[in-house]
């Protein structure tokens with residue numbers, strides 16, 4: 001059970017500010033969805049939280065600043081599934097997912113039976129068991145995305161960072177993946193951070209939502225306070241209606257032009 005905090009985080013790339021004074025607090029077992037328009041800095045924020053990119057400011061996992069952790073210690077605490085990783089085409093699905101066990105395998109040692117069991121279990125839960133021997137170069141986009149997620153889950157870290165985990169998935173697999181992550185969160189107290197373009201999914205699954213816009217936090221809080229028609233119009237330039245579902249969570253619907261009768265243009 002690890003809370004995650006970010007304080008005053010700024011990142012500059014190629015001389016341009018990409019993140020400016022970003023702060024966030026996620027309680028242990030919480031689920032934060034980071035939303036925002038293209039180029040807002042969502043992936044950059046996740047990369048800094050994963051320790052693969054440096055910024056000014058501080059990221060803490062539990063009580064420990066990320067910058068003070070050795071890579072192996074960090075990998076046991078934080079699992080990260082990037083948006084578009086390059087996958088070695090000749091590696092098998094099982095072999096790639098097994099890489100998630102690296103922080104548990106002794107130097108110069110081999111994986112244990114437990115490492116293989118954990119890997120097989122995750123592949124099973126993601127409908128990938130039948131593809132275990134398949135080479136990564138021979139997978140569909142959605143299958144590849146699930147394999148990247150599998151590797152992160154195999155890591156069994158208390159903090160799970162997922163960059164756009166559902167973009168390539170069909171509706172059934174979107175639901176399967178997000179439900180699995182939610183079950184793990186509730187059962188094992190995982191702290192989850194996902195970037196999500198689908199505001200409907202963010203509203204359904206996240207406990208809190210942060211809206212990033214031009215590298216700054218434009219709003220953050222419960223889904224209903226961030227996913228409003230006004231904020232979505234102002235930051236995405238999108239016309240939507242937002243209603244309340246029976247569970248109190250917002251339902252976000254895109255409104256096509258013909259249907260905007262009586263609405264300001």
Ligand SMILES: Nc1ncnc2c1ncn2[C@@H]1O[C@H](COP(=O)(O)OP(=O)(O)OP(=O)(O)O)[C@@H](O)[C@H]1O
Nearest residue numbers: 013014018036037038039040041042043044045195
């Ligand atoms: N390697 C890089 N070098 C320079 N600039 C970069 C680099 N990677 C990203 N950027 C810039 O940083 C900004 C934020 O990019 P980032 O990928 O974090 O946005 P995002 O919110 O995840 O966008 P998207 O929704 O399109 O995935 C963008 O303006 C992007 O052009």
